Amino acid sequence: SQTIHQWPATLVQPVGSPLSLECTVEGTSNPNLYWYRQAAGRGLQLLFYSVGIGQISSEVPQNLSASRPQDRQFILSSKKLLLSDSGFYLCAWSVQRGLTDTQYFGPGTRLTVL
Amino acid sequence: AQKVTQAQTEISVVEKEDVTLDCVYETRDTTYYLFWYKQPPSGELVFLIRRNSFDEQNEISGRYSWNFQKSTSSFNFTITASQVVDSAVYFCALDGGTGNQFYFGTGTSLTVIP
Numbered sequence: 001s002q003t004i005h006q007w008p009a010t011l012v013q014p015v016g017s018p019l020s021l022e023c024t025v026e027g028t029s030n031p032n033l034y035w036y037r038q039a040a041g042r043g044l045q046l047l048f049y050s051v052g053i054g055q056i057s058s059e060v061p062q063n064l065s066a067s068r069p070q071d072r073q074f075i076l077s078s079k080k081l082l083l084s085d086s087g088f089y090l091c092a093w094s095v096q097r098g099l100t101d102t103q104y105f106g107p108g109t110r111l112t113v114l
Numbered sequence: 115a116q117k118v119t120q121a122q123t124e125i126s127v128v129e130k131e132d133v134t135l136d137c138v139y140e141t142r143d144t145t146y147y148l149f150w151y152k153q154p155p156s157g158e159l160v161f162l163i164r165r166n167s168f169d170e171q172n173e174i175s176g177r178y179s180w181n182f183q184k185s186t187s188s189f190n191f192t193i194t195a196s197q198v199v200d201s202a203v204y205f206c207a208l209d210g211g212t213g214n215q216f217y218f219g220t221g222t223s224l225t226v227i228p
Contacts, residue, residue, distance in 0.1 A: 044205065044218040059215075088157060102149065103216060105159035
């Protein structure tokens with residue numbers, strides 16, 4: 001069966017510090033991978049998605065970036081965090097198909113920027 | 115434009131009552147997919163159901179049922195005989211068939227009072 005891991009689970013960082021959140025998927029090959037952010041208002045915002053190694057699409061311009069160095073690894077980064085980067089970050093995966101497939105979510109990382 | 119509206123921000127019910135969560139969507143695609151996810155206090159989004167635009171049959175799974183009506187662009191979710199464990203935020207989502215862009219509603223927070 002497939003599992004998705006995220007770490008760290010919680011993180012408190014000062015403004016201006018760097019960020020690295022990691023997501024890994026087990027039990028599947030060549031998945032689509034996604035990063036979402038959920039702010040205090042509960043809505044989910046798609047930040048990045050990737051259909052393969054080194055292939056990243058950005059949905060929202062911001063000071064965040066994403067990388068996919070390995071097939072089942074997806075990393076969210078920032079060089080300098082802003083207060084507005086606080087939120088709950090969720091990674092998700094889906095099987096690549098011609099149309100769509102269900103997205104399955106990881107446990108999330110709760111980021112607080114002070 | 116793709117859009118999902120969950121007009122109910124918060125709902126409270128007493129245990130064993132039935133409750134319906136509303137979801138209205140907008141899309142110009144003829145082929146699309148609708149989803150419901152549950153987000154318990156732990157934060158992880160749990161997949162509940164997927165429905166494609168060509169299948170308007172209602173679905174029942176235990177105490178959960180879903181009513182998909184293309185005529186009103188709605189995909190409502192009913193919990194029968196609610197339980198405290200049903201307390202969570204529920205999200206409705208739409209995918210226009212690309213597999214890369216889910217449009218989430220803002221969620222409905224359900225509290226089941228014992």
